[in-house]
Amino acid sequence: MSLANTFYNTLVKKNSVFVATIFASAFAFEVAFDTTSTRVWDSLNKGKQWKDIKDKYVQ
Amino acid sequence: MNRQVSTAFNLPHFHLTFLFLSALQARFASTKAQASQNSKQIAAVTTGIVGTAALAYSLVDNTVSANMADEGLHPPAHPWYHKSPIHTFDHAAVRRGYQVYREVCSACHSLDRIAWRNLIDVSHSEDEVKAMAEEVEYEDGPDDEGEMFQRPGKPSDYMPKPYPNEEAARAGNAGALPPDLSLIIKARHGGADYVFALLTGYVDAPAGVEVREGLNYNPYFPGGAIAMARVLFDGLVEYEDGTPATSSQMARDVTTFLAWAAEPEHDDRKKMGMKATIILSTLTLLTVYIKRFKWAPLKTRKIIYNPPK
Amino acid sequence: MPAPKIATVPHFGFITPEKLVRVAPSAAVWGAAAGAAVLLLGSDIPIIKRDILSKVPFVGSYWAVAAPAQDEE
Numbered sequence: 001m002s003l004a005n006t007f008y009n010t011l012v013k014k015n016s017v018f019v020a021t022i023f024a025s026a027f028a029f030e031v032a033f034d035t036t037s038t039r040v041w042d043s044l045n046k047g048k049q050w051k052d053i054k055d056k057y058v059q
Numbered sequence: 060m061n062r063q064v065s066t067a068f069n070l071p072h073f074h075l076t077f078l079f080l081s082a083l084q085a086r087f088a089s090t091k092a093q094a095s096q097n098s099k100q101i102a103a104v105t106t107g108i109v110g111t112a113a114l115a116y117s118l119v120d121n122t123v124s125a126n127m128a129d130e131g132l133h134p135p136a137h138p139w140y141h142k143s144p145i146h147t148f149d150h151a152a153v154r155r156g157y158q159v160y161r162e163v164c165s166a167c168h169s170l171d172r173i174a175w176r177n178l179i180d181v182s183h184s185e186d187e188v189k190a191m192a193e194e195v196e197y198e199d200g201p202d203d204e205g206e207m208f209q210r211p212g213k214p215s216d217y218m219p220k221p222y223p224n225e226e227a228a229r230a231g232n233a234g235a236l237p238p239d240l241s242l243i244i245k246a247r248h249g250g251a252d253y254v255f256a257l258l259t260g261y262v263d264a265p266a267g268v269e270v271r272e273g274l275n276y277n278p279y280f281p282g283g284a285i286a287m288a289r290v291l292f293d294g295l296v297e298y299e300d301g302t303p304a305t306s307s308q309m310a311r312d313v314t315t316f317l318a319w320a321a322e323p324e325h326d327d328r329k330k331m332g333m334k335a336t337i338i339l340s341t342l343t344l345l346t347v348y349i350k351r352f353k354w355a356p357l358k359t360r361k362i363i364y365n366p367p368k
Numbered sequence: 369m370p371a372p373k374i375a376t377v378p379h380f381g382f383i384t385p386e387k388l389v390r391v392a393p394s395a396a397v398w399g400a401a402a403g404a405a406v407l408l409l410g411s412d413i414p415i416i417k418r419d420i421l422s423k424v425p426f427v428g429s430y431w432a433v434a435a436p437a438q439d440e441e
Contacts, residue, residue: 016394020401027408031430037334045147048140049326050180053151056300058184 131281134249134256141251141318145333147326148319154182155298156316159309162296164240167232167287169220172241173320176214181319188214195219233273235286244314244321251314253279258310261289 011021046052140146157178160170175192179185192212197219200207212219221237222228228236238246247253256279264276264283274284291306298304319325351358377384410416414433421431 014394014397016397016401020397020404023401023404023408027404027411030408030411031427033334033338035430037330037337041145041330041333044145048147048149048151050150050182053154054180054184057187 128283132278134252139251152312152315153319156312159313167237169239170218170241174217242321244318251318255314
């Protein structure tokens with residue numbers, strides 16, 4: 001219960017802090033989600049994508 | 060104001076055939092006062108709808124007809140990567156397929172919607188594409204004298220056409236027009252399965268089937284008689300990565316190449332789709348939970364009536 | 369009652385130095401929020417990627433702009 005209180009008092013009570021937190025978290029989430037998705041995607045498609053075969057052909 | 064107290068004890072007796080009705084009644088217990096009275100009517104109408112649909116389907120979409128050759132033999136389904144929602148193209152196959160297209164198919168078939176630059180970082184490096192483009196001459200101009208001139212190709216140019224126009228194409232192919240291949244996978248019913256089956260499906264015509272002079276028998280082609288002769292034979296192309304070039308290997312690779320040509324956005328689209336699905340389903344579950352959380356007081360309220368003494 | 373003494377402070381319309389001082393910390397946080405918004409919504413613009421985001425200490429490499437391959441000659 002007090003975790004919720006701490007969260008509210010530090011991050012939600014003042015609107016300026018709230019909005020700044022939202023944008024900063026969205027930014028961080030985008031980086032984290034995209035990095036993780038790319039890693040998952042690349043492991044699902046190991047050996048099939050251009051980046052996996054380009055070393056044979058790029059000088 | 061004779062309101063019934065709506066509690067769980069007020070459910071009707073359990074009726075075997077209408078199991079779903081009791082589930083429905085539990086769901087709406089807080090808003091509906093009584094069980095639905097016309098359950099028999101609902102059952103009768105449902106049976107009527109299902110029966111009519113079955114009858115209509117049996118009349119309209121018969122599975123067997125006397126004229127199947129007109130539709131072409133249904134091609135067998137292969138586990139192409141692009142059928143899966145989480146797989147990209149096999150880019151090594153796209154590269155080999157481009158080689159097959161360039162050495163075999165481009166003699167007759169154009170690929171108008173693909174430019175040299177579309178191959179960059181898909182199947183070839185930028186340097187390779189520039190080198191390949193430079194081998195082809197393109198008309199450009201007019202220059203300062205007003206003359207058109209020839210210049211070596213650059214990545215922004217489109218794939219060269221085998222014939223300058225449709226009439227020349229027909230003249231070179233006994234009156235038949237070899238279709239442009241840039242969208243053929245999307246344009247033909249059956250897609251990659253159809254194209255692969257077609258390329259590997261040339262057989263002798265069965266006894267009694269006559270194919271006129273100039274046409275070839277292919278059971279997968281609607282009608283059975285196709286103007287294109289068989290072009291893929293074992294060892295026709297020498298793959299640079301050493302893969303044995305059997306006709307089915309070449310067919311598989313060129314079909315993969317054409318599937319890429321028809322949908323070059325495919326890899327990105329599926330990756331974005333995976334990300335969107337994850338985020339949207341998470342948000343949906345969150346939404347459902349929050350809605351039920353906020354509605355809980357309403358959904359669990361009791362209304363009590365104390366009659367006057 | 370003696371006449372009330374009215375003192376005015378330097379001001380620009382309704383904006384006085386006292387109000388400015390009171391509102392300054394909040395305004396600073398709003399500025400940070402606006403900066404975060406610009407970075408988020410503009411995170412795909414090459415200038416922002418090159419000049420701001422790739423210079424961030426730990427995670428900057430995520431936005432590194434791929435250099436085009438050079439010709440051998």
